[in-house]
Amino acid sequence: MFYKTIPCCVRHCTICKIRKNLVIFAPYFKDGENMILYDNHNHSQFSFDGGRTTVEKSAVAAREHGLAGLCFTDHCDFHVPPMKAEFEHLVKEEFDVASQQAEIDAVSSRLEGIRIFKGIEIGLYHSCRERIRQHLSAWKFDQVIASVHYIDDTDPFYGGYYRDKDWKQAYGHYLETLYGEMTWLGDFDVMGHYDYVARYAPYPQSSILYRDFSDIFDPMLAYLAHEGKAVEINTKTYQDYHGRTPVLDKDILLRFKEFGGEFISLGSDSHDPDRTGDKFGYYAEFVKALGFRYLTHFEARRPVPLPV
Ligand SMILES: [Zn+2]
Numbered sequence: 001m002f003y004k005t006i007p008c009c010v011r012h013c014t015i016c017k018i019r020k021n022l023v024i025f026a027p028y029f030k031d032g033e034n035m036i037l038y039d040n041h042n043h044s045q046f047s048f049d050g051g052r053t054t055v056e057k058s059a060v061a062a063r064e065h066g067l068a069g070l071c072f073t074d075h076c077d078f079h080v081p082p083m084k085a086e087f088e089h090l091v092k093e094e095f096d097v098a099s100q101q102a103e104i105d106a107v108s109s110r111l112e113g114i115r116i117f118k119g120i121e122i123g124l125y126h127s128c129r130e131r132i133r134q135h136l137s138a139w140k141f142d143q144v145i146a147s148v149h150y151i152d153d154t155d156p157f158y159g160g161y162y163r164d165k166d167w168k169q170a171y172g173h174y175l176e177t178l179y180g181e182m183t184w185l186g187d188f189d190v191m192g193h194y195d196y197v198a199r200y201a202p203y204p205q206s207s208i209l210y211r212d213f214s215d216i217f218d219p220m221l222a223y224l225a226h227e228g229k230a231v232e233i234n235t236k237t238y239q240d241y242h243g244r245t246p247v248l249d250k251d252i253l254l255r256f257k258e259f260g261g262e263f264i265s266l267g268s269d270s271h272d273p274d275r276t277g278d279k280f281g282y283y284a285e286f287v288k289a290l291g292f293r294y295l296t297h298f299e300a301r302r303p304v305p306l307p308v
């Protein structure tokens with residue numbers, strides 16, 4: 001693999017107008033060489049729910065799955081809804097950043113053939129805004145994923161959120177909350193699983209479609225495109241949940257592209273080694289068929305788009 005550094009305006013893209021320091025590392029493929037894929041959303045033993053793997057186990061598995069690299073984006077939710085106590089023992093859902101980063105350095109130094117990046121999945125919550133901002137400025141990450149896990153003091157995983165709402169209210173309110181919190185924050189690279197709310201929902205309407213929520217998707221996707229941020233394809237969403245299987249709506253990605261968006265990030269949201277890079281071949285082709293030129297990962301908070 002040979003890399004050359006070029007300014008992104010060579011490709012007539014709109015992004016360099018916004019992120020002036022952006023440089024694309026353009027890889028030159030030899031004939032027949034495989035696509036280079038990075039898994040940008042993984043959890044390790046440092047996540048509160050990461051007991052099934054370690055940095056080393058997932059990195060070894062990612063290498064076996066043919067990935068070029070992976071980023072550990074452990075959970076950091078400063079607010080945990082008290083209602084979770086009905087179902088599980090409440091624990092702090094923050095991680096020790098210094099220990100996680102030291103472990104990534106240690107594993108990186110002894111493991112060849114895989115690149116490992118330092119990330120965080122920050123859980124957005126209105127009452128924690130200032131704390132989130134301070135935390136992100138206190139540490140150096142390769143990549144920050146902004147996600148909503150808890151909403152209105154409920155955990156959608158346990159169903160309480162959906163009570164007294166129809167599917168349109170439940171999904172719409174989640175998308176509006178995600179949009180409001182991430183635009184307030186600004187300091188992130190990837191919008192995490194916008195369709196998280198559909199995974200555990202009780203409705204026959206199992207997927208979030210552009211046509212049902214165009215009023216909120218339009219400002220959301222325009223914001224991401226104009227700010228040079230990435231939309232995540234979180235492959236954990238597209239599996240069976242009690243007989244329902246949400247699907248990725250291509251119209252959401254096409255609308256992002258219409259707004260000038262170019263950065264798509266693949267993330268397995270793995271909590272165990274087997275799922276690293278899950279379904280990436282399929283979604284890489286999906287993105288390519290829609291006319292996107294790159295898949296993007298982040299290094300030192302800069303987007304690195306690689307051709308698909
Ligand atoms: Zn998440």
Ligand SMILES: [Zn+2]
Binds near residue numbers: 121
């Ligand atoms: Zn996650």
